[in-house]
Amino acid sequence: MINFLRNIIVSRSSKMLSYAEFISLVLYHPIYGYYMRKRIKIGSEGDFITSSNVSDIYGRTIAKWYAAIVEEYGINPQICELGAGNGRFAKAFIDEWHEKYRQPLQYYILETSPYHRELQRKSLSFGETVKQIESFDEITPFSGLVFSNELFDALPVHVVEKKQGQLFEVMIGMEGNELVEKAVILQNEQLLSFLKKYQLTLNEGQRIEIPLEMERFLENIAKSLEKGLVVTVDYGYTTEEWMDISRRNGSLRGYYKHQLVKNVLERPGEMDITSHVHFDALIQKGEEVGLHFLSKQRQDEFLLSTGILNELTEHHDPNPFSQVSKRNRAIRSLIMPGSMSSFFHVIMQQKGYSFKVDDLFKCS
Template sequence: MLNYLKNMIFSTSSKMITYADYISTALYHPELGYYMKEGKKIGTGGDFITSSNISDVYGRAVAKWYSEIVKEINLPAKVCELGAGNGRFATAFIDEWKKLTDTPLTYFIVETSPYHRSIQQELIELGPVCQQISALDEIEPFSGMIFSNELYDALPVHVIEKKDGKFSEIMVAESTGKLIELAVPLQNSQITTFLNEYDLELQEGQRIEIPLQMAEVVSAIAKTLEKGIVVTVDYGYTNEEWEEPSRRKGSLRGYFQHQMVDNVLERPGEMDITSHVHFDALIKQGNERNLKFIAKLRQDEFLLSAGILDVLRDHFDPNPFSATSKRNRAIRSLIMPDGMSAAFHVIAQAKGLDFPEERILIERLS
């Protein structure tokens, strides 16, 4: 991958590429990209862990919550998950749905990674209930729920910095066989437009990531969804939170064998690269495309509203080593204030619902 990136840089007239191009290549190159090639990414043997993979109770709780939504606002029993990873959430959701109701479920997985597609096929019985697809337009128009967990944080981003009152874009170049950063005057008008449209103020000396590709994803979801809800789970900041002194260096990070790596130019193609989501921009982009903002909650608040405590209350086992006790500890880790859920938020958006249906959805999230 390193040699590929060097050749990519040398082939440009400026001898440098944007961070967005670097991240896109490092993560999504068809053969060399981190997400695309073979190798475990999620879990103890991988590089990172997601909240939906701590326990199957996460998928089960969301299945219970959505089954009740389907009944109350008459939505189709259809779900589309964007980027299902190892398929553990989908498996738990589908299994719980079958226990809860006789209503037939259709579950689509949008997955571009050949590796994850193969892992999902080993875990999930594909057929009428669960189908893998490559893009949202394959199911357009769609009514139901579109769900994603840690999708936007993995998008390629540009990096800019404010110094002496002026903006620079941080580019990726090569020097003595290594990848380095190079600051150049900001010339990308799309970045300037993003700053202006979404009221993003940078402090002197602040660095931040600009997710231009986020609008493409939001547009694709809005174009596909005819009637239903969008549930987005991710970590990120509001504009006000971006202005806090602790955010001055931005949020771009790598993860290798569960260790955080500050320099994402290390180990290209071998580690995960991530940045925090711009929540205010995501919500506004949705509103601009008829995805009406309904609620933003911490993940623990969402799971509590989804009834995760019912599972904890109804199942107790004094044996601390039993599967039940292990699951109950996982539940506690998802809802405790100092657990990982505190870093995640759930954004709910709706399209094509009338006022009573929106009100019911809001009540279900409060």
């Protein structure tokens, strides 16, 4: 991967890549990209873990919640999951639906990684009602639920920094065999417009990630969604939180074998790279393209609203390894104070409906 990047950099007249270009290549290049390579990424043998991989209770709870909305309001029993990883959420959701509900479910997985598509085929039965797609174009217009879990944090971002009163874009160059950062005076009008639009005024010495790709992704969702809900699960900050002095170094980081790596130029193509989502920008951009804001909750609060506590089973089984014991521990791990859920938020948006937040939980 390093030789591949070097060839691209030296071929440029500027001898540099933007951070967004770098992240796009090291994560999504069809041959060398981290997400495209045949390597376990999620779980104890990988580099990170997601809520859906703690237990199938996560996918089953959201399936039960959505089924109640379908039954109560007649919303379309279709779901498009964006970036389904190893398919564990999809399997839990589909299993719960088929076991409990009569309405036929149409489940689409938008997945561009050949490796993840292969993993999904091992755990899911694909056919007319469960399909893998590579583009929104394959299902436009879509009506139903658009769901993503830790997708937006993995989209490419630019990096901007303020030094000596001047805004710079942080670029990537080469020195010998090493990738290095190079600061150039910020001239990208799209980045300047983003900072102004979302009222992001950097302090001296502060850097921040600018997610132009997030805006484009939201535009694609809105274009494809005719009517339905968008549920986005991720970690991020509001504009006010971004401006806090504790975030002066931004949020860009890598994960390799469950260890946080501060220098994302290390191990290109071999580790996950992530940054916190701009929640206010996601919500405001959604409004502009017709995805109207419903709510933003911590994930544990969302799961409690869906009725996950009803899934706790009273029992007196002394065996801590029994299925009931494991299930109860998984539920508690998702809702207890300080659990991983407290670091995630669930943002709900709607198009073509006029739901109020309480409408979507009264059926749970």
